Amino acid sequence: MSAIETWGEMVRVEHAQSDRRRGVRPTDTWNQFAAQFKADPHRTDDRTVEALRSRLLPGETLLDIGAGGGRLALPLALTCSAVTAVEPSPSMCAVLRETAEEYNIDNVSIVESGWLDADVEPADVALCSHVVYVIEDVGAFVRKMDSHARRLVMAVVFESSPLSQVYGLWERVHGERRHALPSLPHFLPVLEELGIQPEVTELDTQPPRTFDSAEEAREAVARWLFVTPGTDAMDRLDHVLQDALREVNGAWQIEGAQPSIPNIVSWETGRN
Helix, strand or coil, rough: CCHHHHEEEEEEEEEEEEEECCCCCCCCCCCCHHHHHHHCCCCCCHHHHHHHHHHCCCCCEEEEECCCCCCCCCHHHHHCEEEEEECCCCCHHHHHHHHHHCCCCCCCCCCCHHHHHCCCEEEEEEECCHHHHHHHCHHHHHHHHHHHHEEEEEECCCCCCCHHHHHHHHHHCCCCCCCCCCCCCHHHHHHHHHHHHEEEEEEEEEECCEEECCHHHHHHHHHCCCCCCHEEEEHHHHHHHHHHEEEEECCCEHHHHCCCCCEEEEEEECCC
């Protein structure tokens, strides 16, 4: 299989496994968690925001594809003349609108749509952050990004699959190997097949996720593994977590969880 076909197959297999474990896929998968993606647009301690901002020219326009609650779109709007945030989740769009209004940021327009269905004008820069992992038709997704960027495309992608820190727990609870979503090592061959030669910049390593309590960790892991209370799977998870959770300096973390390494994958389009 080609790199694009391999990517699509990985996404299909992972989605099928997830759907089998959780049952009906919710219409808005972010409904319960969108509020967690709210952040102060004026924060100065976000290294990803600053790394992206350093590549923008003052007054440029930006497309943020899969903008979520605006964690990147809103701070970058302080540098850009206009930002178009494309986001399919109604709950994420609500957080984005609320935060923009709270901080009086009025140069962000929201298109409530998936990227491949979105009808938007090109911008100077197209950005997507931690979005591509779940995109089955990655070739069409990237080609549309490229065609809608007059100067630059940037994609923030992890070195390893998202939630890979709980893949071992998945196998112990469900008795089957967790199928991984594609990540950076799969993304670069996709770009090569599309004739794109990107620059890859490694960002600061992010430490493993920590939790304020064992109960908070239990709830998060159960959600990631599609385990519901009162089931045999929950009993197995509770047994597994007796050994898998560790308290370190007052915070709880999953034993053996590895740091995450985000990267900016960028390329010039030459249409400016």
